[in-house]
Amino acid sequence: MKVQVQWVTILLFLLLFGCVFSVHSASKVKELEKQRKMLLIEIKNTNKFLNENHKSIGDVQRRVDLLVKQVNTREQLVKILGNEIGVFNKKIQDKEIQIAQLERNLHLKKRNYAIAIQIVYQEKNNQDQLFFILSASNIVQSFHRALYMKEYGKWRRAQGEEIIIQQNKVIAEKQVLKYDVQTKTNLVNIKKNEEEKLRIQERIKGAEIENLKKNTKKLQAEIDKKKRQAEVLEREIARIIKEELAATKKAAARGSVKRKSETADGYAMTKEEQTLSTDFAKNKGKLPFPLKGSYCIVSRFGQHRYGNMENIHYNSNGIDIKTTQENSARAVFDGIVTRIFILPGYQVSVIVRHGNYLTLYSYLEQVFVKQGDKLKIGQCIGKIYTDKENGNLTILHFELWKEQTKLNPELWLYR
Template sequence: MWRLKNKILPVICLVLFVLITQNTFAQSKKDLENKKKKLLKEIRLTNKLLKETRKNKELSVDELLKLKSKINSRSNLIAAMNSEMRLVNKEISNSKHNISNLETELAHLKKEYAKIIYYAFKHRSSYDKMMFIFASKDINQAYKRLKYIQQYSEYRKSQANEIVKTQATLEAKINDLTQTNEEKTILVSMEEQEKQNLAIEKAEQENIVQKLQGKEQELKKQLKKKEAAKRKMQKAIQRIIEEEIRKAREAAKKSGKTSKGFPMTPEALKLSNSFASNKGKLPWPVKQGVITAQFGKHPHPVLAGIVINNNGIDISTTKGSTSRAIFNGVVSSVAIIPGEGKVVMVRHGEYLSVYSYMSEVFVSKGDKIDIKQDLGVLINEAGKSKTQVHLEIWKGMTKLNPKYWIFRK
């Protein structure tokens, strides 16, 4: 009996391991599936934006940026598929190993159980059992022998049930393996298709770059205007921040307080801390969109040797879209800056969010703003089929990367 127990314990442990491993794989695969769905949704949106852009027959840097965004999403999709493939291969390998172990242990279990059945068959008569009990030296021994016979019978039944359960687990695992192999076949086909799409898009990107390089002087002229508009907006933001800091310090001084940096009321401090605690969870400034220009310094996508510096991020969206607030706050300023359209600045305690490229605004200076509240209609540049919002986030006089503050899709 003890030999049989020693055989059963490894089987139980193995079954538990299989179930735990299966749950871990299922969770990881689910995460990858969700990531793939989000990337495919992003690619579909970018295709829609490109279709709008290509209504204008003239090639533009905006079209190139959207295509680069789609290529980036496609590359991430293929990377996710590769991760899923490695996970599936590992799952197949583990399943084969577990099945082999289960088959071996089950064979041993059946062999030992056969010995029990054979022993029970040889001593199946009630007379033999009674003689075994009556041959006891005393009442205590007779009682122990009676309990042994009862427990042995129950144990034999429980082990038969355990064999049936183990056999069912084995069959289920074999079915899972078959299904996983089918999933792998589909995944290989999908990955190959995405690689072909990526190759086509990269060739298209190279073709657009070559054609745009023939318009170097025009692109430099556009860049010069854009840089001039950017400098005007940065100066306007700095003036507003400096003025707000000056007023806050004067108010603090009148109340008998001295403070460096940006003095805040308890309400403003609470708002500032709440904004900071939501880093990475803030809503996007548009309902749907793709990031087409990143924060910081980057080489120009066409002009060799030229580095552009972006104080925020640019998010392309669909025609007629509105810009919305990423958090509760108070409107610090509404300005018109040539090249940037109408600009709305919203104060969130020590933080400031800036929204550009609007043709119409719905708010005024001093208005209290709720999270996701519409701020204005985004410009749709005539002849360019281009609609985007430019988002900046400042803390004091320091520019922050909005990508790390808004929700990561």
């Protein structure tokens, strides 16, 4: 009896642990699967743009950047697949242990049930149940014997039903195990396929970088040109911000409308702007992308070097998003259009203010808004410029500022 109680206790613990682990592993599998699908979409979009042909040295550089991005993304995908396989290995291992325990418990139940049936059979041969009840020394004992026989019969039936339930559970768990094993096999095959693609892309990337090195002078000239254009844009944004800061300070001094800034030299906001700024900050990592449809980030925020070319660096105050023709830039949050201007290398640019945050949308060829317009999140700002002389290259340049500080847009956008 002690052994039976121990087995039941162990089984209950394993079933409880199995349920907890099952919920955790299911959640982990869903999260990894979600990440894998997102990476596959990113790879698909990058492949689409890699297949386009552009002529200028700057776009050879962009192709190298895309290849580097593609290799990095595929490396992440291979890692995610490895993690998924690891989760399924653990699931399979735990499921095998759980099934073994269920089968041991089932065997124990069957053995006990067989003993009970054997006892009943012997009793039927040696002593009639009715005689057993009537042969009691008094009526109370007869009642207890009748009750015993009734409860014993119930117990036997319950044991029989429990055995059937246990058998069905073993069958069901084996089906789950079979599915997990097949899923793991599929993931292993996908991982092998992605690893082979990764090796091929590594070779292509290396060849493209070597080709780019042969045109170092042209590339450096292109970078220097873009650097000068970026500096002009940065100075223009800084000038606009200072101009707006001065205007709000004057307005605050007049006291016609109550204004408040976060810092002594910060942008003095109205109550409405303060609310807008707070709401914008709360949505970090949740802001929609500044365009819809297919896209690929071809230039990221901050300092970078081309491939493994240590002597050639570039800096970006925002991100460049490659997309399809006829696409439009969209507001990432509610705000007010404060400036529309034109600069060489950036076509038309639009600045939208969100309290003390600003977003910049450049490389526009047609603008659908005007200065002073109040925009809603997702509202079209303008059509993105397409370079007809360079394979219909369509890129949106997007920046995010807080006061006079440049921020990494990718940390704020929802992917």
